Amino acid sequence: MSLHHDAITVLKSYDAADEPQTRLRDAYLDHLAEHPDGMWKACGAGHLTASALVIDPLRGRVLLTLHKKLRMWLQMGGHCEPQDTSLAAAALREAREESGIHGLTLLPGGPVRLDRHPIPAPCHEHLDVQYGVTVAAGAVERMSDESLDLRWFSYDEVAGVADTSVVRLLESTRARVEDTR
Numbered sequence: 001m002s003l004h005h006d007a008i009t010v011l012k013s014y015d016a017a018d019e020p021q022t023r024l025r026d027a028y029l030d031h032l033a034e035h036p037d038g039m040w041k042a043c044g045a046g047h048l049t050a051s052a053l054v055i056d057p058l059r060g061r062v063l064l065t066l067h068k069k070l071r072m073w074l075q076m077g078g079h080c081e082p083q084d085t086s087l088a089a090a091a092l093r094e095a096r097e098e099s100g101i102h103g104l105t106l107l108p109g110g111p112v113r114l115d116r117h118p119i120p121a122p123c124h125e126h127l128d129v130q131y132g133v134t135v136a137a138g139a140v141e142r143m144s145d146e147s148l149d150l151r152w153f154s155y156d157e158v159a160g161v162a163d164t165s166v167v168r169l170l171e172s173t174r175a176r177v178e179d180t181r
Contacts, residue, residue, distance in 0.1 A: 003039050006086045007048055008032055010129065014111055017172070024114040028127050038127075041079045046125030050090035051077020052133045053112070053169050054099050057177045062158060062170060063141055065098050066149035069120070073153075073162040075169060077128065078146075087111070091131040099150065100142025107132040108180060112172045115165045132173035 001009075011029050016022040028048065037043045053075040054063040064073040076098040077091065084090040088106055095104050113130045143150040155174065159167050 001085075003080055003084055003086065003090075004032060004036065007039060007129070010087050010110060014114070015109075016114075021114055024116055024127075027116070028114065028129075031127060039080050044124065046127055047079070048087070049077060049079055049126045049128045050084075050087045050094060050131070051075050051128050052091040052095040052104075052106070052131040053166075053173045054095055054101065054104065054133055054135060055170075055173055055177065056135050056139075056152070057174075058137065059152075061152045061154050062173075063099055063101075063135075063150065063152050064158070064162060064166070065143075065147040066151075068146055068148050071148070073151075073166065075130065075166060077130070087129050088131060091129070092133065095133050098144045098146055100144065101135055101139045103136035103139050104133040105136070107134065107173070107176050109176060112176055113169050115169070117165065130169050130172075132169075132176055134177070 011025050014025050016025050032038045035043050035045055039048050067074050076095040078094045080090045092106055111129045112132045115128045117126055119126050141150055158170050
C-alpha cells in the first residue's frame, strides 16, 4: 500500500471529536484527492505531515522541541519520507529522530488530532496528522540537530511555553491515555 493510500485510509477511519476536526478531516481527504503528490514536501499547494507528542504519563510531563527554524516549542514531527510505510510510521520515526528516544510506543486508536497551519515558504501549509507516543520508564532523550533545545515540561507548564495547537494536542493525548488505561 502506498503512503498516499494509507493516509486516505487513516483519515477515513479518523474518529473526529468535533465539527472542526470533521471539517479538517474532510479538507485533508479533498486535498489528497486533488493532489496525488499531497504527501510530499514538493507539493506547492501544501502537504500532509506526521507528528507525535512524546508523553510520560507516569510523571505527568511531555517532551517538546524548540524548533530551529520556527523558534517555537512544538511536538516532534515533520515531513513524510519515501521509506515511510504509513503515517503512523512517519510520526514514530520523527519522534525517535527528534527526541533520541528509541523506546517509544504509539498510543492505540490512530491519530489523536489534526492541525492545519501555515508555514514559511517554500512549503506554505502543513496538514499535520498528530499522534501520541509514550516513553518507557528510564528513557533518556538526546537533542537532534533540528532543535535549539529539547526539554520536558509538566502538563501545567505547556500552556505557558507553547501555542494553542500544542495545548489542544496535549489535552487530546491525555484523554487518549486515560481511555487506554
